[in-house]
Amino acid sequence: MSFDAVIAEIRSKLGAEAVLTADAELLVYECDAVTMHRHTPMAVVLPNSTEEVAVAVRACHEQGVPYVPRGAGTGLSGGAVPVEDALLIETSRMRRVLEIDFENRFAIVEAGIVNVDVSKACASGGLHYAPDPSSQTVCTVGGNVAENSGGPHCLKYGATTNHILAVRVVMPDGEVVDLGRADQWTTGYDLRGAFVGSEGTLGIATEITVRLVPTPPAIRTLLFPFPELDASCEAVGAIIRSGIVPAALEILDRNTIEAVEASPTFRAGYPTDAAAVLLVELDGLEAGIEDQVDSVTTICRQHGALEVHRAQTAQERAALWRGRKGAFGAMGRLAPDLFVQDVVVPRTRLPEIIREVVEIGARHGLHVSNVFHAGDGNLHPNITYDRRDADQVERVRRAGKEIIVRCVAVGGTLSGEHGIGLDKAEYMTLVFTEDDLESMAKLREVFNPRALCNPGKILPSGGGCFDRQASRLATEDAQ
Amino acid sequence: MTAAEPSPSALDALQAVLPGDAVRAGRDSDAIAGHVPSWVAAPPDEASLRDVLTWARQQQQAVAPVGGRTQLAIGNPPDRLDGIVSTQRLSGIVDYPAGDLTITVRAGTTAAEIAETVEAEGQWSPLDALSGDSTVGGLLAVGQSGPWRPGLGALRDQVLETRVVHPDGRVTRSGARVVKNVTGYDLNKLFIGSLGTLGVLTEVCLRLRPRPEATATLLLGTTDALTAAEITALLRRAGLDPTGLAFVSPRHDAPVIDRPPGVVLGLLKLAGAAADVAWLRDNISTELPAGTTWTLLEEPEVEEPIWQWLRVHLRRETTLSGRLGTLPMQAGTLAASLPVEVDWVLRPWEGVVDWYWSGPTEQAAEISAAIHVAAQAHQAGRLLIHAPSAVKASGDVFGERPPGFETMRGLRDAFDPERVLNPGRFLHGL
Numbered sequence: 001m002s003f004d005a006v007i008a009e010i011r012s013k014l015g016a017e018a019v020l021t022a023d024a025e026l027l028v029y030e031c032d033a034v035t036m037h038r039h040t041p042m043a044v045v046l047p048n049s050t051e052e053v054a055v056a057v058r059a060c061h062e063q064g065v066p067y068v069p070r071g072a073g074t075g076l077s078g079g080a081v082p083v084e085d086a087l088l089i090e091t092s093r094m095r096r097v098l099e100i101d102f103e104n105r106f107a108i109v110e111a112g113i114v115n116v117d118v119s120k121a122c123a124s125g126g127l128h129y130a131p132d133p134s135s136q137t138v139c140t141v142g143g144n145v146a147e148n149s150g151g152p153h154c155l156k157y158g159a160t161t162n163h164i165l166a167v168r169v170v171m172p173d174g175e176v177v178d179l180g181r182a183d184q185w186t187t188g189y190d191l192r193g194a195f196v197g198s199e200g201t202l203g204i205a206t207e208i209t210v211r212l213v214p215t216p217p218a219i220r221t222l223l224f225p226f227p228e229l230d231a232s233c234e235a236v237g238a239i240i241r242s243g244i245v246p247a248a249l250e251i252l253d254r255n256t257i258e259a260v261e262a263s264p265t266f267r268a269g270y271p272t273d274a275a276a277v278l279l280v281e282l283d284g285l286e287a288g289i290e291d292q293v294d295s296v297t298t299i300c301r302q303h304g305a306l307e308v309h310r311a312q313t314a315q316e317r318a319a320l321w322r323g324r325k326g327a328f329g330a331m332g333r334l335a336p337d338l339f340v341q342d343v344v345v346p347r348t349r350l351p352e353i354i355r356e357v358v359e360i361g362a363r364h365g366l367h368v369s370n371v372f373h374a375g376d377g378n379l380h381p382n383i384t385y386d387r388r389d390a391d392q393v394e395r396v397r398r399a400g401k402e403i404i405v406r407c408v409a410v411g412g413t414l415s416g417e418h419g420i421g422l423d424k425a426e427y428m429t430l431v432f433t434e435d436d437l438e439s440m441a442k443l444r445e446v447f448n449p450r451a452l453c454n455p456g457k458i459l460p461s462g463g464g465c466f467d468r469q470a471s472r473l474a475t476e477d478a479q
Numbered sequence: 480m481t482a483a484e485p486s487p488s489a490l491d492a493l494q495a496v497l498p499g500d501a502v503r504a505g506r507d508s509d510a511i512a513g514h515v516p517s518w519v520a521a522p523p524d525e526a527s528l529r530d531v532l533t534w535a536r537q538q539q540q541a542v543a544p545v546g547g548r549t550q551l552a553i554g555n556p557p558d559r560l561d562g563i564v565s566t567q568r569l570s571g572i573v574d575y576p577a578g579d580l581t582i583t584v585r586a587g588t589t590a591a592e593i594a595e596t597v598e599a600e601g602q603w604s605p606l607d608a609l610s611g612d613s614t615v616g617g618l619l620a621v622g623q624s625g626p627w628r629p630g631l632g633a634l635r636d637q638v639l640e641t642r643v644v645h646p647d648g649r650v651t652r653s654g655a656r657v658v659k660n661v662t663g664y665d666l667n668k669l670f671i672g673s674l675g676t677l678g679v680l681t682e683v684c685l686r687l688r689p690r691p692e693a694t695a696t697l698l699l700g701t702t703d704a705l706t707a708a709e710i711t712a713l714l715r716r717a718g719l720d721p722t723g724l725a726f727v728s729p730r731h732d733a734p735v736i737d738r739p740p741g742v743v744l745g746l747l748k749l750a751g752a753a754a755d756v757a758w759l760r761d762n763i764s765t766e767l768p769a770g771t772t773w774t775l776l777e778e779p780e781v782e783e784p785i786w787q788w789l790r791v792h793l794r795r796e797t798t799l800s801g802r803l804g805t806l807p808m809q810a811g812t813l814a815a816s817l818p819v820e821v822d823w824v825l826r827p828w829e830g831v832v833d834w835y836w837s838g839p840t841e842q843a844a845e846i847s848a849a850i851h852v853a854a855q856a857h858q859a860g861r862l863l864i865h866a867p868s869a870v871k872a873s874g875d876v877f878g879e880r881p882p883g884f885e886t887m888r889g890l891r892d893a894f895d896p897e898r899v900l901n902p903g904r905f906l907h908g909l
Contacts, residue, residue, distance in 0.1 A: 103715060104806045126718060148661045159659060161668075162636045171886075178882045183830045184633065185804030185860030186622070186672055187881040188906050189890055193635060193668025197661050214718045241578050243601060243689035287758035288751065344657045348578040376659040377579075413655040413662040420662060431662060435649040439894075440664045446889035458663060 002063050003042050006087060009059040010045055014052050020044040029073070029088055030081070033135075035337065036387075037078035037422045041068065041088035048093050050168060050176055050206040056089050057204065057453075058174030066452045069200040071112060071143025074135040076340055077421030079147065079199045083456035089204060091142045097121045098207065105212045106165055106182050111142025111205045118210060127212035130157035133417070134325045145205045148197030150417030152248035152281070152324065155375040157213065159417065161196040168207035169195060172453040182209050194443060199419050200454040202447035216283035219247075220293050221317040224305040225274035229253050229358070229370070232276040233351040235303035236374040239280070240347060242299060244292055248281040249375030250324050256331070256369040256382075260323040263330040268323025274306065278374070279324055327371040328382070334367065335384035339396050341403055345412035347377040353407060357381045360402050364395040378416035379407070404430065420458045428460050489540060489561060490518045496534045497527055501568075509563055511543055512556035513868065521565040525642070525650060525681045531564055532679065533648040536899045543901055544675040546587060546617030549610040552796070552864050553621050554674055555876050558903030566616045569681055572596055574656065581639060581656055583684040586616030593685075602687045605637035609794040616680040622672025623802075626789060629828040630722025630750055631688070635671045640684035643670055645677070646899040656684045669890065674905045677894040693753040694722075695760055696782045698735060699745030700772035701726070704825055707743055708811020711827040713766050715807070719759055723748035725789055726825040728814075733788055735774075746789055793824055797835040799843050799866050801850065805830045805859040813857040818849045832859075840867045854878075877906035 011019050020026060021043045030040040047053045060067045067087040070080040082088065091112035098108040102125035109118055115136040119128040132151035133139055139149070145167060150159045157163075166180035180192030195202050226232040232251050239249065252260070257270045257277060270277050278300065282292045297308055311317035323330075331338050345353050354370065357379065361368030372379045381403055385396045404414060404427055413431050414424050428437060437459055444451075444459070493502050501523055505516035522528040535542045541559035545551065546566050570587035577600040584593060591611030594604040607625030608618055619641075624634045631637075640654035643666075653666035670677060701707055707726040714721065727733065727744040735744065747763065749756045764773055776782040805813055807830045814825040814832045824833045836846050847863065847870050854861045863876040881887075884907065891898075891909045 101806075103712065103808045105715070148665070150659055150661075154659065158632070158636060159661075161665065162632070177886070181860065183804055183806045183860070185830070187860055187877050187879075188884065188887045188909070189673055189677075190622075190635065190668045190671060191883045191886060193671075194665060196668075197665050214720065217718065237578055240580065243692070245689065284752075285755045285758055288754035291752060291754055344655075344659055346576060346579045346581070346657055348576055373659070377657055378659050411656050413657060413660055415662045416657070416659040417661055424662075428663060431655070432652070436651045436653065437663075438649060439645070439651045439653070439666055442893040443664050443666065443669070443890070446886060446893050 003065060003085070003087070006059045006063045006065045007043055010056050013055045014045070014047065018046050018052070020046070029070070032073045032075040032078060032080045034076055034078050034340070034423055037081045039082045041082050042085050044088045044090055046090055046093050050170065053089060053091070053170045053204055053206050054174050054176055056087070057170050057172065060087060060452055061172065061174050061450070064450070064452065066455050068454050069146065069204045071140030071146070072114070072138050074139040075143060075147060075421065076342065076418040077147070077415070077423040079419050079421035079454070079457055081422060083422065091140060091204070091206070094206065100125070102127060104182065106209055107212055108207060108209045109141055110207055111145070112140050115139050115141055115144060122212050123215070126215055128215045129163065129210050130213050131160045131163055134328065141208055141210065142205045145196050145208055146198065146200045147417070147419040150373070150376070150378070152250050152373060155249055155373065156245050156247045161193065163211045164192065164196050164208060165211055166209035167192055167195055167205045169203040169205055171203045172448040172450065180209070199421060199457050201444055201457050203453060218286040218289040219281065219283045219317070220289055221311040221320050222280045222293065222296065223270070223309040223320055224278040224280065224300040225271045225307060226276045226278060226303070226305055227274065228304065229276040229354060230351050231304040232278045233354055233374060235278060235300050235305065236350065237348060238299045238303060239296055240375060242295060244295055246280055246296070246375060247283040248279065249373070250279040251370070251372055251374040252277050252279070252324065252327060253370040255367065256327050256371040259330040259334055259369060260327055263326065263333055266322055266326030266330045268319050270323055278305070279320060324371070331369055331382055331384055335386055337385050337387045339383040339385060339400060340418070341379065341381045341400060342415045342418040343404060343407040343412055344376065344378045344416035345407050345410055347375070349410040349412070350374060350377055353379065353410060353412070356406050357403055360399050364399040366395055366399055373416070376416060377412070422457060425458060425460045428458070489538065492538065493518055493520060493531070493534060493562070496530050497522060501527065505563065511551055511560060512871070514557050514560035516543070516560050516563045518562040519565065520562060521568045523568050525569065525644065528564065528566070528569065528679060528681060529644045529648055529650055532644055532646050532899065535562065536646045536897055539897065540899065541902050542899055543904070544620070544679045546614030547589060547610070547612040549613045549794070550617055550621045553862070554901070554904035556868065556871055556903065557901065564679065566614060566679065566681070570614070573682060577602065579656070580687040580689070581658065581684055582687055583640065583656055583682060584615055585682055586680040587614050589614055590618065597687055598690065601690050603631070603690045605631050605634065605685055605687065607631055609790045615683050615685070619671050619680055619683060620673065620675045624829070626725050626786070626793070626826060627723040627748060629720065629724065630748070635668060637686045638667045638671060638683060639686055641667050641670055641680055642682035643678035643680055646895050646897065654684070658686055674901055676891060676900050676905045676909060679900070691750040691752070693756040694748065694750045694782065695756050696749070696776040696785060697747040697760065697763060698774040698776060698785065699747060699767070700742045701745060702770065703743055704811045704814035704823070706768065706771070707745065707825055708808065708827060709768055710745070710771065711811065712808060713768065714763065717762070717766055719763050719766065721747050721828065722750040724826065724828050726827070727789070727792065728823045730822050731792065733792070734784060746785060748786065789824070793833055795835065796865050797837040798840065799836040799846055799870070801834055801861060801863045803832045803834065803854050803859040803861050805857045809857050813853060813859055816853045816856065818846060821846065821850065843867050843870050844873065875907055880907050
C-alpha cells in the first residue's frame with residue numbers, strides 16, 4: 001500500500017488544501033471524545049461532496065489503504081480513531097440542507113451538518129428532527145447515522161434508526177449507492193436499516209434523508225428532587241407502567257448534581273441537597289397535557305418527591321436541560337479523565353442495578369456519578385479518574401467490567417447509544433456467541449470485503465471464526 | 480401446475496431426523512403457487528428446526544418456511560419446493576415483563592394471542608395484523624405494517640431482539656430485550672421483510688405501548704381520491720395526526736348504514752388521552768372540506784367492527800391485487816390515476832395504495848400493465864400480490880431491482896449459499 005500515492009491522487013482531484021498532512025494539523029484528530037484511545041491518522045481528507053468522498057475512497061481502495069470516516073469527533077466509543085496507519089475522511093465541510101419537503105415531512109441533508117441545524121432549518125414549517133444526543137450542537141447527522149445515536153427524547157420518539165429514511169453511501173469500493181427511499185417503501189433487504197448504527201464500517205454516508213416530525217404544541221418540563229436515588233428509579237417505573245409516554249425521563253444523582261452546580265457554564269439551579277433529581281418532559285396536545293402533568297406529579301409525590309419545579313418559560317426549560325445536557329462537560333472539572341459507560345437494562349431492573357453500580361464504585365474506592373436515560377433503562381455511570389495513577393486506572397477497568405457483567409446478567413447489554421467502537425469490542429463475547437458474531441462478520445464482509453473501511457471496530461479481534469478480517473489483513477501484510 | 484414428484488425417500492430420511500409426528504407427506508392443500516411439497520415438517524422446538532434445516536441443506540432440499548399461511552401469496556412463484564417447515568408448534572409467550580413494555584414470543588405465536596395477552600395488561604400489540612391467525616414470524620418475514628402504522632409506527636421499529644436458525648445450523652440472536660440498543664450490527668432489520676431467505680425466525684422480542692385511554696373513529700364520506708388527498712393535506716398542515724387513516728374506493732361492502740353509491744369511505748382512527756381525542760375529533764371535523772360527511776363512532780362495539788372489516792377487505796383475494804408505495808402527498812393522485820375498474824384502499828399517511836381487480840384472466844395482463852404505468856408515473860414502489868400464474872411469471876412481483884441489489888445478493892450468498900430457503904420467491908432470483 002502507498003499512502004503517498006493516495007494523497008497525491010486525492011490532491012490532484014480535490015486540490016492540495018483538501019488534504020491535511022502537517023503534524024500540528026493532525027494532532028486534533030488523534031482521538032474522539034474518549035481520550036483513552038489515541039492514534040494519529042496519516043492524513044485527513046476534507047471532501048466537499050459525495051463525489052469527492054468517492055474519489056478518496058476509490059484511491060484508498062485501489063492502493064489498499066485503510067481509512068476511517070469521521071464527523072465532528074464527538075463519539076464516545078473510539079469509533080473515529082484509527083487502529084493502525086490510516087487516512088481519516090472527515091465530512092465537516094459537507095453541511096448543506098439539500099431539500100426540505102414540509103408536506104411529506106422529510107429533509108435531505110449532507111452528512112456533515114450539525115444535528116441541531118436540521119431542526120433549525122425546518123422549524124418554520126412546525127417540524128423538527130427528533131434524535132437529540134447531548135452533543136447535538138456539535139455532532140453531525142452523519143456521525144449520528146454511524147452510531148445510531150440516541151438522546152433524551154428517544155424515549156418517546158425513537159433513536160436515529162427510526163428517523164432515517166434513506167442514505168446515500170459511498171461503498172468501500174467507491175461506488176455510490178442509495179439505500180432506502182424517502183417514501184419508506186422497501187424492496188429487498190433493508191440495507192438502510194443494517195447501515196444505520198454500523199459505526200462507519202460499511203461505508204460512508206454522504207447524504208441523508210431524515211424523517212421530520214411535528215413539533216408538539218404543548219411542552220411541559222418538570223424537575224422532581226428525591227431524597228433517595230432508589231425512589232427516583234421506582235417513580236420512573238411507575239410512570240412508565242401508568243400508561244403515560246413522556247418525551248423524556250432523566251435522572252441525575254447527587255454527584256452529578258454537585259458537578260453541574262459547581263460548573264459556571266452548566267449550572268442549572270438543581271437542588272444540591274437532593275440525592276437525585278428526575279427531569280420529566282411531557283409533550284403533546286394542549287388539551288391533555290395538564291392531566292399528564294397531574295398524573296406524573298402524583299406518582300412522584302407518592303414515591304417521595306420532595307417538591308416539583310416546573311419550567312414556566314422557555315428560558316427556564318432551557319436551564320433545566322442545560323444541567324442534563326452539560327453533565328458530561330461538568331464532570332470534566334472533577335478529574336483529568338472520565339470513563340463513561342453506556343449499559344442498558346430492562347427498565348424494571350433499573351433500581352437494583354443502580355444500587356449495584358453505587359456499591360461497585362464504593363468497593364473500588366472510585367467517584368461514580370450517575371446521569372441516565374431512566375425511561376429507557378440506559379445508564380451512564382461516569383467514573384472520574386486520573387490516568388497517571390496506574391492503580392486507579394486498574395480499579396476503573398475492573399469496576400467498569402463488573403458493571404457490564406451485572407447488567408448483562410439481568411438481560412441488559414453493552415451499549416444503548418454510544419456504540420461499541422474500540423471501547424467495548426472486547427466485551428462483545430459477554431453478550432453474543434461466536435455464531436452471533438459470525439453473522440455480524442458476514443454482514444460486514446459483504447459490504448466491506450477488504451476491511452479497509454474503519455477496520456478494527458465493533459467485533460472483537462483475536463480468536464473466533466468471526467475474526468476473518470483480522471486474519472486477512474495479516475495475510476495481506478505478509479504478502 | 481408444476482407439482483413436485485412425491486419423494487418418499489426424502490420423507491423417510493426426514494422421519495429419521497425428526498420426532499415421529501413432526502413430519503408428514505405433502506398434500507395439495509400445502510401447495511405454494513401450485514408447487515406441492517413432498518414433505519411438511521412442524522418441528523416442536525428450535526433444535527429440531529435446526530436439524531431439519533441442516534438436513535435440508537445437506538440433501539439439497541428447497542424449503543419454504545411458513546407460519547399461519549395467511550400471506551403466502553406474497554412473493555414470486557418458487558423455483559423449487561421440496562418441503563415446508565412450519566413454525567406453528569414453536570409458539571407461546573417466552574417472557575412478558577409488563578412493566579418493561581416488552582414481550583418475547585416464539586415465532587409461531589399468532590397475532591391474536593399476542594394481542595389478547597398484552598391487552599389484559601392494558602397494553603397494545605404493535606403487530607396490527609390483517610389476520611389474527613398470522614404468526615409473528617410470518618408477519619416479520621413479510622414485513623408489512625397494518626392500517627394503524629401512523630400511530631403504532633412501522634413494524635421494523637418495534638422489533639428489539641430476534642433469534643434465527645440459519646441453513647448452516649447456526650442459531651443466532653441479535654439485539655436484546657431492552658428498548659434502546661446499539662450493541663453490534665442491527666441484523667434484526669435485515670431479517671424483517673427478508674421473506675425467510677436469510678434464516679427462519681424462532682423467537683422475537685417486541686416493543687409494546689400502553690393502550691390509549693380513549694379511541695374514536697370518524698367515518699368520512701367523500702367524492703374521490705383527490706379529495707381524500709386534500710383532506711390528508713389539511714390534517715398534516717394543521718398537525719392533526721391520526722392513528723390510522725384509510726380511504727376505500729366506492730365499490731365495497733363495509734357495514735355502514737350511510738353508504739350512497741359512488742362515495743369514497745374514509746376511516747380515521749384517533750387514539751390517546753381522552754382530552755386529546757376529544758380535541759382532535761372536534762378540530763378535524765371542522766377542518767374537513769365542504770362536501771365531506773362525517774359520523775363519529777366512539778363505542779368500541781361499533782368502532783372495532785369497521786376496522787376489522789377493513790382488515791378483511793385489505794387481505795381479500797381477487798384476480799389481481801397489489802400494493803404501491805409513494806410519498807404521502809402523491810398517494811391520492813396515484814390512486815386517482817388507476818384504471819376505473821380497479822378498486823383501491825388508499826392509506827395516504829403512509830403513501831400506500833392497495834389495489835384489487837376481479838375479471839376474466841385474459842384481461843389481467845392488460846390491467847396489470849396499466850397499473851405499472853401509473854406506478855412509474857409516480858415513482859411508486861410496487862408489489863404484485865395476487866395474479867394469474869402467467870401474469871406473475873411475466874415479471875418480478877417486487878418490481879425493478881433496487882439500488883444495492885448486488886449487496887443483497889452478497890448477503891443471500893453469505894447466509895444461504897445453496898438457496899435452501901425459498902429459492903426464487905424473493906426479488907430477482909435472490
